[in-house]
Amino acid sequence: MAEASRRRATAALRSPGAAAFSPLYQQIKALLLGSLDRGEWKPGEAIPSELELAARFQVSQGTVRKAVDELAAEHLLIRRQGKGTFVSTHHEARIRFRFLRLAPNAGEPKPAESKIVECRRVRANAEMTRHLELQSGDTVVAIRRVLSFSGTPTVIDDINLPGNLFKGLTAELLSSYSGPLYGLFETDFGVSMVRAEEKLRAVPADAEFSALLNVAPGTPLLRVERISYTYADRPVELRIGHYVTDQYHYRNSLN
């Protein structure tokens, strides 16, 4: 077995054309990512044990471990000593707060009340086509919702999703569902948001936003533009949020 794996690494290393050398554990990691992307293991489920994976890929447990370690560091997998290694799911508080950065200035976070304002299927405009890597003419699902805390409207989210990935998504489904949106996407559409890039600005509230958020026109809002990515690192959500930040703030850690 030692020989087999060494040969494999050496083969990759010495491949003519010098296709960039990649260590065995990176190759394993890519294979695991592929399985996750194909839904071989669903969010919340356990993946095979390290020894099983080592046998499957013909490498040592240590090599599998290093691949899994990296995926766990990226929060795609969660290790539980004595139980196994599990696929991350948005149906958990811990992971949710990685994507929900709004926190109250004082006191404990309260659950948000969500109201779906609209949910339409429209042709992608140029911005969506570019950000979501669509073809011109493709459709997107355009959702607008308002989040309130203790009855105070605080967030307007404009969410755009590729139409072909979210076929049965309707306002009714969204309204009937309580819980994290990404949890719904994950279980009902097999789309897992794994990471995101955001751009933040301060902008004045226009007439429409000021009415929805119950603030004066011109009130400074925190505008958050987010692009979310799946396992395969494909963009699948363009979300534009506008936050009222008198009682809440956006928290961030620099490491």
Place this chain on the structure above:
Amino acid sequence: MAEASRRRATAALRSPGAAAFSPLYQQIKALLLGSLDRGEWKPGEAIPSELELAARFQVSQGTVRKAVDELAAEHLLIRRQGKGTFVSTHHEARIRFRFLRLAPNAGEPKPAESKIVECRRVRANAEMTRHLELQSGDTVVAIRRVLSFSGTPTVIDDINLPGNLFKGLTAELLSSYSGPLYGLFETDFGVSMVRAEEKLRAVPADAEFSALLNVAPGTPLLRVERISYTYADRPVELRIGHYVTDQYHYRNSLN
């Protein structure tokens, strides 16, 4: 040697009073953090090789490696194959962009021009006392600077530092220095900013800010409150920034 280290781990594990078990590599990591905090190795310098550290701590190279791996993942150390492992320094482009989140909406980042507006030593107010864990009556260095890009004022930073750690810090020194502020703190005062927590809000420009930033009063500004920490995880900077975000935005990654 194997015996020695096993005994050490076992001793820690079985210590009466059950002082929380911590694995050997975590103990090593803590020792390394202590050395960094004491300035035993300065930013930019190489730390001893893994084999040297293994000998010093009487553990295997693999255990040292795991400790160093974690510190490298936190960007406190930087590994360079064939050369050694080095202490991170703010005198490098890569690390700077971890703390400088403002990016132009279009085009390449340009270097900022910094103008020191004031630098005074004052008594810490309640807010500073709390955030910087000071005693009431302690002094802080209060700095205000304006950052401009291509002549356009874009950022006002109000920076507060514990007076006792920054004794020789004057407006002249700040003005004569070009380069990252954290680089100056690091080399001249032995204070390394290692991580930070930020809170973001959108606020209207008041008269003072509108004059300094050359925008209309009430213009939405992105307000960024930052607390920075050193190796020992002690807060040593309270910084409040106000950003004009028409040509620039704050970028963030959710992982």
Place this chain on the structure above:
DNA sequence: AAGTGGTCTAGACCACGTT
């Protein structure tokens, strides 16, 4: 050639959770 970090293996034992 020598020294550094990087990868990979094999095996032992520990801690945790379930059966």
Place this chain on the structure above:
DNA sequence: ACGTGGTCTAGACCACTTT
């Protein structure tokens, strides 16, 4: 008792950099 992940060791070899 058993299976899981977690820690630690020892040794081999590879890749990169400097001498």
